[in-house]
Amino acid sequence: MEHYYQPEIECASPEKLRELQNKLLPAQVQHVWDNVPYYRKKMQDKGVEPGDIKSVDDLYKLPFLMKSDLKDAYPYGLLALPLEDCVRIQSTSGTTGRRVVSFYTQKDLDIWEECCARAIMMAGGTNKDVCQVSYGYGLFTGGPGLNGGSHKVGCLTIPASSGNTERQIMFIMDLQATILCCTPSYAAYLGESMKEMGYTPDTIPLKAGIFGAEAWSEEMRRDIEKVLGIKAYDIYGLTEISGPGVACECSEQNGMHIQEDHFYPEIINPETGEVLPEGQLGELVFTCLDKKAFPLLRYRTRDICSLTREKCSCGRTHVKMTRLKGRTDDMLIIRGVNVFPSQIETVLLKNGYAANYQIIVDRVNHTDTFDINVEMTPEMFTDNVGEIQAQKKKLESGLHSMLGIKAKVSLVAPKSITRSEGKAVRVIDKRKI
Amino acid sequence: MSVNQVSVFLENKPGTLNKMTEALTKGGINIRALSLADTKDFGIVRMIVNDVYEATNVLKDADFIAKFTPVLIYTVSDETGGLNSLLTAFTEADVNIEYMYAFAGKEHAYMIFRVNDTQNAEKILASKGLRSLSQENIANV
Numbered sequence: 001m002e003h004y005y006q007p008e009i010e011c012a013s014p015e016k017l018r019e020l021q022n023k024l025l026p027a028q029v030q031h032v033w034d035n036v037p038y039y040r041k042k043m044q045d046k047g048v049e050p051g052d053i054k055s056v057d058d059l060y061k062l063p064f065l066m067k068s069d070l071k072d073a074y075p076y077g078l079l080a081l082p083l084e085d086c087v088r089i090q091s092t093s094g095t096t097g098r099r100v101v102s103f104y105t106q107k108d109l110d111i112w113e114e115c116c117a118r119a120i121m122m123a124g125g126t127n128k129d130v131c132q133v134s135y136g137y138g139l140f141t142g143g144p145g146l147n148g149g150s151h152k153v154g155c156l157t158i159p160a161s162s163g164n165t166e167r168q169i170m171f172i173m174d175l176q177a178t179i180l181c182c183t184p185s186y187a188a189y190l191g192e193s194m195k196e197m198g199y200t201p202d203t204i205p206l207k208a209g210i211f212g213a214e215a216w217s218e219e220m221r222r223d224i225e226k227v228l229g230i231k232a233y234d235i236y237g238l239t240e241i242s243g244p245g246v247a248c249e250c251s252e253q254n255g256m257h258i259q260e261d262h263f264y265p266e267i268i269n270p271e272t273g274e275v276l277p278e279g280q281l282g283e284l285v286f287t288c289l290d291k292k293a294f295p296l297l298r299y300r301t302r303d304i305c306s307l308t309r310e311k312c313s314c315g316r317t318h319v320k321m322t323r324l325k326g327r328t329d330d331m332l333i334i335r336g337v338n339v340f341p342s343q344i345e346t347v348l349l350k351n352g353y354a355a356n357y358q359i360i361v362d363r364v365n366h367t368d369t370f371d372i373n374v375e376m377t378p379e380m381f382t383d384n385v386g387e388i389q390a391q392k393k394k395l396e397s398g399l400h401s402m403l404g405i406k407a408k409v410s411l412v413a414p415k416s417i418t419r420s421e422g423k424a425v426r427v428i429d430k431r432k433i
Numbered sequence: 434m435s436v437n438q439v440s441v442f443l444e445n446k447p448g449t450l451n452k453m454t455e456a457l458t459k460g461g462i463n464i465r466a467l468s469l470a471d472t473k474d475f476g477i478v479r480m481i482v483n484d485v486y487e488a489t490n491v492l493k494d495a496d497f498i499a500k501f502t503p504v505l506i507y508t509v510s511d512e513t514g515g516l517n518s519l520l521t522a523f524t525e526a527d528v529n530i531e532y533m534y535a536f537a538g539k540e541h542a543y544m545i546f547r548v549n550d551t552q553n554a555e556k557i558l559a560s561k562g563l564r565s566l567s568q569e570n571i572a573n574v
Contacts, residue, residue: 196493376442376475376498383440383477383502383547384531385470411475413444415496 002251002314003121005153009261010118010316014309017317020261022055024289029053029062032295035080038073039065039297056264059287060275065299070100070240079103081293091139092239102239103293109148111291115237115245115259116149122250122257122314123208123233125179127154130205132171134182134190135213136162141243142213146181149245155179162186165193176205184216184224184232188355191227201229210235212244215324215342219349221253234323240299241286247321252313255320262289265319266298267307270328281306283328284321302328332427334361335368337405341426344372344407347398351391352380358417362430370407372399375414434567435503435551437485442498443469443476453478453497460491465571466536466545481506481536481545483572503551505558506566509535509542519544519563526557538574 004010012020030050033040042063043049052061070078079086081103088104104112125131131150135142143161150157158171162182168190171177180187187209194204206228212235221232236256237244246263247256258265263286267276270283284303288295304325312320326340333339345355356375361368380391392409399407417425443449450469457464466481482488485501492499509515523530523546531547543566548554555565566574 376444378498378500381440381442381498381500383438383479383500385472385477388475388477389472411442411444413442413449413496414498416444 003124003126004315005118005121006114010257010318012261012317014317017261018056021264021289025056025059025264025287026050026053028287028289028295029297031292032080032297036078036295038069038077039063059264059266059298062287062298064273064285065296067100067240067300067302074099075101078294078296080295081105086293089139090141090144090239090243100240102242104242104291105293108242108291108293111262112145112242112245113148113152115242115248115262116145117152118149118259119210119233119235119245119248120146120149120153120155120179122248122316123179123210123231124251125150125153125155125208129153129155129178130158130175131155131179131181132158132160132168132175132177134160134162134168134180134186135244141237141239142181142183145237145243145245146210150179150181165190169194169197169199172204172206173199178205178207180206180209180228180230181235182209182211183213184211184220185214185355187211187224187228187232188220191224192354195227201227204229206230208233210248212236215326215330215340217342217345217349217355218323219346220355223349223354236303236321236324238301240294240296241288241301242291246286250312250314250316255308255322257312257314257316257318257320258307260318262291263287264289265307265321267305268300270300270302270304278307278309281325304328304331330427332359332361332429334370335405337403339370339403339405343402344399347395347402348374351395351398353377353395356414356417357426358428359426360428360430368431370405371410372407373410373412373417375417376411377414434565434570435555436481436506436545436566436568436571437501438504438545438547439480439482439485439488439492440500440502441478441480441492443478445471445474445476450476450478452495453492456491456495456497457482457488460487462488462491466534466543468532468534468545470532479532479534479547481571485568502547505546505548505551505555506543506571507546507558507563508566509544511542515542516544522558522561522563523554526554526561528554528557541574543574 033050046063048061086103092100133146137143209230209232224232233249235248237246247258249256266285267282276282284301287297305321358373360371463483468479470477489499533546
């Protein structure tokens with residue numbers, strides 16, 4: 001049976017949804033024009049006024065905001081309300097370089113937490129569930145967001161935060177946690193650890209997992225589902241827009257419904273900025289429709305995906321985004337070829353290895369070097385040198401055919417690739433260009 | 434009787450082998466024989482130890498990947514042709530050797546053989562009068 005947190009809006013007819021968006025957008029543009037001089041200037045430079053934006057069809061007229069704008073306007077330049085109306089800040093984990101600080105009113109927090117509550121119920125959660133939140137708490141949005149969502153659903157919430165794997169496992173087993181929220185790489189790691197400790201999927205009480213904050217593949221999903229005996233759901237979000245829950249996966253496990261009553265999505269060509277039609281792959285852009293303290297308009301996420309409005313069996317009508325293909329800034333250009341870490345992950349899992357790897361790119365004599373360290377697994381290890389070398393050769397040729405360029409694979413010791421705050425460090429780019 | 438050899442995956446990095454011997458030392462494991470297969474980017478240590486089960490536990494705790502592999506161990510007499518006569522028996526029995534290494538016991542020298550079909554090889558060689566050592570024998574030689 002399908003559960004909904006806010007069925008009236010999650011399952012609203014497309015017409016009703018559009019009507020709501022068209023009502024919210026002009027008011028939001030006016031709010032930003034009145035209160036954010038930084039963006040007003042951008043609009044003026046483009047010759048656009050609030051009166052030009054009558055519906056979402058006019059959205060293309062507005063200027064984009066990029067990560068660099070957030071840096072330029074740091075810390076208060078994009079704030080649209082006096083500080084006394086704000087109750088919280090969150091900040092990005094800084095994996096891509098610069099810190100971003102986002103502001104929230106109490107109403108903004110409620111919107112965000114409601115989105116997380118929708119995510120938990122999409123994953124089958126109800127107030128009878130015990131929800132362990134193993135995302136980091138603090139400035140990172142993962143912990144606070146799912147924590148708030150879990151409260152709103154009425155789950156018994158375990159604010160475990162990240163790290164201390166033994167304690168995580170103790171809580172899962174002793175308090176019979178049924179829903180786990182963390183990064184997919186940490187879920188895989190927890191799964192490995194539980195397996196090592198002798199827990200089989202049927203003895204683990206978990207039934208669902210809500211995993212996000214980094215790109216992962218379908219193969220990785222199947223691996224996690226198998227080792228923990230759960231259904232694994234993708235969740236998407238970003239601090240700039242609110243946090244996790246901007247989009248989440250339903251029982252179909254085939255793309256994430258975007259909470260478009262709050263966040264209006266577009267897909268653009270990252271080179272030209274032109275809006276692309278439904279189904280085409282491009283950069284995801286969000287416009288906050290009703291968030292008031294930090295209301296970004298046409299914010300370029302750098303995430304690559306496509307949108308679909310095909311009817312979903314879960315009954316929700318909100319547009320779905322496909323699994324992230326990668327990030328425009330995760331994307332590595334090696335010897336002129338675009339490489340996404342998710343492609344490497346797919347090949348690794350297909351060849352029997354785990355998704356524990358690290359890409360090291362350098363430039364020697366004006367040529368890019370491309371090395372991938374892959375952790376050896378007990379399943380792949382044998383005492384036969386030739387067999388291991390043959391497996392490695394097969395992996396290298398699989399990578400070559402997937403990526404179009406050759407990589408040098410090195411097999412490294414298990415657990416030797418560093419994981420920071422539960423997020424694996426996947427790429428080390430030593431090139432100085 | 435075949436003997437369980439412990440095979441361990443080693444990353445090609447300074448100090449890895451030492452980290453392994455340290456773990457074994459802390460676990461009170463005595464290495465009776467050791468051979469290292471090395472390639473340019475990884476190595477496999479193969480060894481005979483006094484307590485295989487404890488050794489794999491200790492290694493696992495130190496984040497090493499370790500596996501059991503059945504091997505055959507035979508005594509080699511300390512005289513000209515000692516190894517030759519042993520290998521002649523292997524040839525006659527049509528047993529293919531994947532790898533081998535030696536160790537010296539208190540009185541005799543011993544050869545450790547990894548073959549593709551351990552059980553079958555052992556049976557044929559036994560019919561030629563060659564008796565392989567058991568796990569218990571190893572502790573006392």
